[in-house]
Amino acid sequence: MPGMNKQYRLAARPVGLPKASDWEFVEAEVPVAGDGQMLVKNHYVSLDPAMRGWMNEGRSYIAPVGIGDVMRAGAVGEVVASNLPGFAAGDFVSGTFGIQQYALSDGQGVSKIDPSLAPLETYLGGLGMPGLTAYFGLLDVGAVKEGDTVLVSGAAGAVGSLVGQIAKIKGARAVGIAGGADKCAYVVDELGFDACLDYKSETFLKDLKEPLKSGIDVYFDNVGGEILDIALARINRHARIVICGAISQYNNTTPMYGPRNYINLLVHHARMEGFVVFDYVSRYAEGVKALAGWYGDGKLQFRTHMETGIENFPDVLLKLFSGENFGKLVLKVIED
Amino acid sequence: MPGMNKQYRLAARPVGLPKASDWEFVEAEVPVAGDGQMLVKNHYVSLDPAMRGWMNEGRSYIAPVGIGDVMRAGAVGEVVASNLPGFAAGDFVSGTFGIQQYALSDGQGVSKIDPSLAPLETYLGGLGMPGLTAYFGLLDVGAVKEGDTVLVSGAAGAVGSLVGQIAKIKGARAVGIAGGADKCAYVVDELGFDACLDYKSETFLKDLKEPLKSGIDVYFDNVGGEILDIALARINRHARIVICGAISQYNNTTPMYGPRNYINLLVHHARMEGFVVFDYVSRYAEGVKALAGWYGDGKLQFRTHMETGIENFPDVLLKLFSGENFGKLVLKVIED
Numbered sequence: 001m002p003g004m005n006k007q008y009r010l011a012a013r014p015v016g017l018p019k020a021s022d023w024e025f026v027e028a029e030v031p032v033a034g035d036g037q038m039l040v041k042n043h044y045v046s047l048d049p050a051m052r053g054w055m056n057e058g059r060s061y062i063a064p065v066g067i068g069d070v071m072r073a074g075a076v077g078e079v080v081a082s083n084l085p086g087f088a089a090g091d092f093v094s095g096t097f098g099i100q101q102y103a104l105s106d107g108q109g110v111s112k113i114d115p116s117l118a119p120l121e122t123y124l125g126g127l128g129m130p131g132l133t134a135y136f137g138l139l140d141v142g143a144v145k146e147g148d149t150v151l152v153s154g155a156a157g158a159v160g161s162l163v164g165q166i167a168k169i170k171g172a173r174a175v176g177i178a179g180g181a182d183k184c185a186y187v188v189d190e191l192g193f194d195a196c197l198d199y200k201s202e203t204f205l206k207d208l209k210e211p212l213k214s215g216i217d218v219y220f221d222n223v224g225g226e227i228l229d230i231a232l233a234r235i236n237r238h239a240r241i242v243i244c245g246a247i248s249q250y251n252n253t254t255p256m257y258g259p260r261n262y263i264n265l266l267v268h269h270a271r272m273e274g275f276v277v278f279d280y281v282s283r284y285a286e287g288v289k290a291l292a293g294w295y296g297d298g299k300l301q302f303r304t305h306m307e308t309g310i311e312n313f314p315d316v317l318l319k320l321f322s323g324e325n326f327g328k329l330v331l332k333v334i335e336d
Numbered sequence: 337m338p339g340m341n342k343q344y345r346l347a348a349r350p351v352g353l354p355k356a357s358d359w360e361f362v363e364a365e366v367p368v369a370g371d372g373q374m375l376v377k378n379h380y381v382s383l384d385p386a387m388r389g390w391m392n393e394g395r396s397y398i399a400p401v402g403i404g405d406v407m408r409a410g411a412v413g414e415v416v417a418s419n420l421p422g423f424a425a426g427d428f429v430s431g432t433f434g435i436q437q438y439a440l441s442d443g444q445g446v447s448k449i450d451p452s453l454a455p456l457e458t459y460l461g462g463l464g465m466p467g468l469t470a471y472f473g474l475l476d477v478g479a480v481k482e483g484d485t486v487l488v489s490g491a492a493g494a495v496g497s498l499v500g501q502i503a504k505i506k507g508a509r510a511v512g513i514a515g516g517a518d519k520c521a522y523v524v525d526e527l528g529f530d531a532c533l534d535y536k537s538e539t540f541l542k543d544l545k546e547p548l549k550s551g552i553d554v555y556f557d558n559v560g561g562e563i564l565d566i567a568l569a570r571i572n573r574h575a576r577i578v579i580c581g582a583i584s585q586y587n588n589t590t591p592m593y594g595p596r597n598y599i600n601l602l603v604h605h606a607r608m609e610g611f612v613v614f615d616y617v618s619r620y621a622e623g624v625k626a627l628a629g630w631y632g633d634g635k636l637q638f639r640t641h642m643e644t645g646i647e648n649f650p651d652v653l654l655k656l657f658s659g660e661n662f663g664k665l666v667l668k669v670i671e672d
Contacts, residue, residue: 059603060603061603061604061605224599229594243598243599243601243602244602245602246599246602249599255596256596256597256599257594257596258565258593258594258595258596258597258598259594259595259598260591260592260593260594261592261594262579262594262595262598262608263560263579263582263585263592263610264610265579265608265609265610266579266580266581266582266610266611266612267395267396267397267610267612268397268610269397269609269610269611269612269615270609270610271607271608271609271610272598272601272607272608272609273601273605273606273607273608273609274599274600274601274602274603274604274605274606274607275602275605276602276603276605279605
């Protein structure tokens with residue numbers, strides 16, 4: 001159906017994992033750019049753990065997605081029409097364009113991107129929000145320094161894979177936690193981490209002793225739950241725990257797991273600090289420049305897990321929570 | 337029995353609340369100061385929540401008290417004999433002299449004190465470790481600033497009472513949490529807090545809404561447990577949670593309560609940081625000078641809960657955990 005704009009709208013607030021009836025699939029007309037607007041044709045949309053939080057009601061760092069609204073999502077695409085100074089048809093852009101094929105934008109929060117430097121979808125991953133999250137989280141909140149031991153959960157994921165690589169660039173030891181032998185092999189052999197622990201292994205608790213025998217200086221947490229407690233049990237004096245996410249807990253229908261070993265913060269004069277990447281919007285340019293430089297020098301690797309077809313959005317999103325994705329999860333919504 | 341040294345030694349590692357059989361009462365001979373030693377006659381010993389942690393086995397910021405050893409405790413007393421340069425008979429001193437009437441010391445960690453400036457027991461409270469804990473915890477870890485709302489639990493206690501008073505000196509709002517109407521009245525009417533919430537009241541959760549309607553910038557936590565979660569639910573952007581203690585949890589025989597709302601650290605870019613006052617030993621002089629200055633100017637009030645008789649130590653210690661003490665808990669061990 002040419003000229004239509006396929007969208008996913010939020011139909012209900014999920015309880016636990018989002019299910020089919022929480023979504024409404026709509027084929028709307030492609031809108032027309034008015035004064036001070038541009039029309040963007042999305043190529044790829046970004047599927048991220050944070051989206052689960054945006055579906056809940058309640059006070060947070062950003063307003064929840066309204067019932068009936070197009071689901072919020074980062075995306076990259078091409079400008080097809082523009083009544084906005086600074087943007088012209090043919091420009092490639094990234095922004096919060098939502099789970100849809102076409103988006104109107106007033107240019108707020110939109111960046112022009114250069115597909116000749118890196119594949120377009122990279123701007124949703126290593127050169128996009130996940131890259132910036134790893135960069136500011138590790139360097140600013142985690143204050144990593146040479147010789148530190150950095151532990152990161154979700155080590156094969158979009159953010160975690162970069163945290164470990166940046167830690168290595170900064171002269172620290174990088175130890176990852178990931179689910180399964182394949183992901184762990186990738187983290188060590190391809191990404192260059194010093195070690196990776198498979199949390200699905202029966203010997204996980206035994207396996208972590210050797211790589212963490214000198215303790216943890218920075219723990220970058222993407223998962224929450226018991227793994228956070230396991231890390232807190234091994235922190236060094238003045239350790240920094242960076243709370244980036246808690247994906248193990250986002251679909252809980254029971255109360256969130258509270259880390260019992262938080263009292264080790266007292267014992268070791270350590271801190272646990274949270275952040276969201278939007279706090280760093282004024283420094284994005286610095287982050288992108290550093291990440292692109294390392295990428296250009298071959299020091300950073302990005303891995304994309306690409307799925308195809310906007311119709312598949314509800315099912316593909318669930319891969320984040322089952323851990324089925326391997327690399328940054330991206331959905332191609334442009335139709336060839 | 338003149339010339340004897342009554343002591344309490346640790347007989348067993350307690351499970352839950354320390355009980356009579358965890359202690360051994362000993363009447364030893366008064367020791368003689370050898371080369372490089374002095375003999376101190378204790379007047380007052382300090383009873384503090386941290387003592388419960390020192391009785392447990394395991395890695396912490398300080399070695400556990402050994403089975404059979406005199407129980408570790410801060411104390412103030414008078415030098416009765418000295419073979420140490422810098423200390424002479426008649427000097428008043430504070431140090432970690434233990435639950436006993438006489439202590440040998442090599443001078444490590446011992447400070448001379450001036451009983452003409454403040455009553456001797458004050459050097460176990462407002463001008464001692466609790467005062468320094470409040471000072472460095474609020475100013476250094478909590479980074480309090482003018483206009484902040486500071487919430488402090490254990491507000492009628494040795495540390496909490498000072499935290500609120502120092503917050504007021506620094507131009508912040510001080511809201512306390514304490515157990516019972518008497519303590520709350522003292523915190524507001526005598527200490528000058530802006531409000532105090534009685535956690536034993538059935539209307540506690542309702543009562544805290546008004547004083548905390550603008551959110552919490554600094555939460556100084558002495559108690560842990562559910563109150564920590566209640567505070568985390570109300571933090572402002574860039575809030576600082578100072579983990580000073582968790583007295584509600586020290587005698588648990590079940591796992592410690594983990595704060596489920598820790599994820600609010602992420603949402604509000606906030607941090608939770610722990611410390612023990614021993615981390616600041618190099619800055620004690622700065623702290624004592626400031627505290628003594630405010631005390632001399634009438635800006636700080638100290639309240640001592642004095643009990644008498646070294647024989648009563650095991651029972652008196654338990655008052656800390658039942659909340660029966662009202663002010664800094666001190667045991668007089670000198671016999672008139």
